[in-house]
Amino acid sequence: MKKVAIVGVGQTKQEASKPHQSFAEMLYEAVKAALNDANMWFDDIGNVVSASSDFWDGRTISNMAIQDVTGTTYKKTESKVASDGTYATVYGMMRTLSEYYDTTLVAAHCKGSEGNTRIITNAIFDPLYQRAIGLDAISGAALQARRYMTKYGITEEQMAKVSVKNHGNARNNPYAQLPMDLKIDDVLNSRMISDPLKLYDCSPISDGAAAVILASEDKAKEITDNPVWIRGAGYSIDAFYLTDRDLAECDSLRAAASMAYRMAGITDPGRQIDVAEVYDSFSYQELMWTEGLGFCKPGEGGKLIDSGRTQMDGDLPVNPSGGVISAHTVTTAGLVRVVEAALQVRGEADKRQVPDVNTAVAHGTSGYCGQGNCVIVLGREK
Amino acid sequence: MSDEYVTLSTKLAMPYRYVAGVIGSKFFTELRDNKKILARRCPECKRVIMPPREYCPKCFSVKTDEWVELSGEGSIESFTIIRYTEPKIQPVEPPYAVGVIKLDGTDGGLTHIIGDVDLDKIEVGMRVKAVFSDERRGNILDIGYFKPI
Numbered sequence: 001m002k003k004v005a006i007v008g009v010g011q012t013k014q015e016a017s018k019p020h021q022s023f024a025e026m027l028y029e030a031v032k033a034a035l036n037d038a039n040m041w042f043d044d045i046g047n048v049v050s051a052s053s054d055f056w057d058g059r060t061i062s063n064m065a066i067q068d069v070t071g072t073t074y075k076k077t078e079s080k081v082a083s084d085g086t087y088a089t090v091y092g093m094m095r096t097l098s099e100y101y102d103t104t105l106v107a108a109h110c111k112g113s114e115g116n117t118r119i120i121t122n123a124i125f126d127p128l129y130q131r132a133i134g135l136d137a138i139s140g141a142a143l144q145a146r147r148y149m150t151k152y153g154i155t156e157e158q159m160a161k162v163s164v165k166n167h168g169n170a171r172n173n174p175y176a177q178l179p180m181d182l183k184i185d186d187v188l189n190s191r192m193i194s195d196p197l198k199l200y201d202c203s204p205i206s207d208g209a210a211a212v213i214l215a216s217e218d219k220a221k222e223i224t225d226n227p228v229w230i231r232g233a234g235y236s237i238d239a240f241y242l243t244d245r246d247l248a249e250c251d252s253l254r255a256a257a258s259m260a261y262r263m264a265g266i267t268d269p270g271r272q273i274d275v276a277e278v279y280d281s282f283s284y285q286e287l288m289w290t291e292g293l294g295f296c297k298p299g300e301g302g303k304l305i306d307s308g309r310t311q312m313d314g315d316l317p318v319n320p321s322g323g324v325i326s327a328h329t330v331t332t333a334g335l336v337r338v339v340e341a342a343l344q345v346r347g348e349a350d351k352r353q354v355p356d357v358n359t360a361v362a363h364g365t366s367g368y369c370g371q372g373n374c375v376i377v378l379g380r381e382k
Numbered sequence: 383m384s385d386e387y388v389t390l391s392t393k394l395a396m397p398y399r400y401v402a403g404v405i406g407s408k409f410f411t412e413l414r415d416n417k418k419i420l421a422r423r424c425p426e427c428k429r430v431i432m433p434p435r436e437y438c439p440k441c442f443s444v445k446t447d448e449w450v451e452l453s454g455e456g457s458i459e460s461f462t463i464i465r466y467t468e469p470k471i472q473p474v475e476p477p478y479a480v481g482v483i484k485l486d487g488t489d490g491g492l493t494h495i496i497g498d499v500d501l502d503k504i505e506v507g508m509r510v511k512a513v514f515s516d517e518r519r520g521n522i523l524d525i526g527y528f529k530p531i
């Protein structure tokens with residue numbers, strides 16, 4: 001099969017709020033950065049796949065309002081994925097592979113500051129059987145965290161280590177919202193939000209945008225000498241009702257990863273992958289996702305963080321950018337993982353660069369408690 | 383900083399009428415009128431599906447065909463204590479406990495409130511039983527909460 005390459009990336013700083021920009025103006029900044037990066041102009045783009053959420057944008061078919069800033073008005077098609085930007089990347093890859101378009105702009109945005117996170121995420125739940133209980137993204141995740149701790153003996157200290165590591169890494173990332181110098185005790189002593197999750201176990205909700213330009217194999221070589229190849233992509237989804245799942249397991253991530261690894265020819269992910277950017281909305285999730293991505297066995301995410309392997313100076317750094325726990329722009333955070341993983345492969349991640357990256361993984365989730373997962377393997381070689 | 387910029391504070395108040403369908407209507411009617419909790423059995427794999435659904439999520443091929451009456455007892459697989467306040471979505475004043483409750487005789491269960499309990503005493507594996515609300519309206523809060531037994 002022919003491959004698709006990332007030939008341009010762009011992102012805005014993720015912040016608690018951006019009152020000087022509408023969501024479209026904010027997205028323009030990311031799109032323009034990606035075009036500049038690829039040395040392209042709007043007219044050079046074949047089509048657009050966007051990722052955003054009507055609930056978060058506070059309007060119906062909210063992608064109707066981004067046509068001007070993605071250069072599609074009167075010119076070309078744009079299709080929206082109402083989910084995480086990693087899925088938009090995979091659809092963009094498929095459109096490019098179809099050979100109908102030789103370039104695809106993938107663009108994601110969200111302004112978490114304009115809505116109410118608790119009310120919006122409560123509306124994910126089934127209106128008849130679940131919603132009236134008052135669950136939302138945080139309390140749902142808390143149920144998963146406790147189940148994970150119960151089944152595998154994961155400790156609050158191990159969860160806190162993720163928060164310390166990632167907020168620390170964010171100090172090297174000018175685009176992250178919450179660079180912080182935390183100690184484990186700071187996390188453990190932070191305010192209880194929804195047991196066992198404390199303030200510093202939880203991501204903030206951010207405003208931000210990201211963009212990636214994809215090109216076919218032949219086109220990529222015309223555009224850049226430094227393409228980042230999509231070596232593999234996979235996605236999968238778990239059951240909807242929390243009571244139909246074992247919340248300590250990330251079966252859909254395992255399935256997504258194995259699909260992506262098969263395509264990329266990866267047989268020993270813990271050794272063959274040099275760096276990973278994962279969707280850690282909550283501290284414990286990074287531990288679970290490293291299991292799901294096959295960096296360790298099921299239940300050993302706690303041991304993995306204890307080993308130091310996922311630290312910046314370890315052999316498999318996870319979230320050099322600071323991760324989602326340091327900046328969480330909904331529907332966009334997965335595309336930010338793709339941008340960051342691509343920068344790592346290019347060796348252009350500045351102060352957060354991991355040495356000698358050949359292969360990087362970007363991971364996105366959708367739904368509560370990581371119900372849906374998407375995995376993208378990027379590499380210097382095809 | 384944000385005072386420099388104009389902000390429009392408003393609401394999108396959108397009414398919905400979510401239908402419960404044939405299966406859900408039976409479930410909520412029995413809950414309201416007879417304080418019965420019903421689940422649905424799959425004729426192929428024999429799973430007892432809760433919340434009840436018309437189709438088995440594993441088998442797809444045939445409709446579930448049998449109602450199973452539950453004891454209302456189960457055990458707490460996980461729980462959390464919600465400590466923040468959001469009156470628009472919360473049925474009771476926080477702090478309150480919510481659990482993943484595996485119901486006896488089913489392959490699923492309900493996420494529901496754990497009540498009539500000292501919040502510090504809730505444990506995983508604890509046995510609980512449904513307590514019905516006095517005034518029942520045909521919705522999931524006809525079970526007021528699950529109480530440790």
Ligand SMILES: [Zn+2]
Nearest residue numbers: 424427438441
């Ligand atoms: Zn079945």
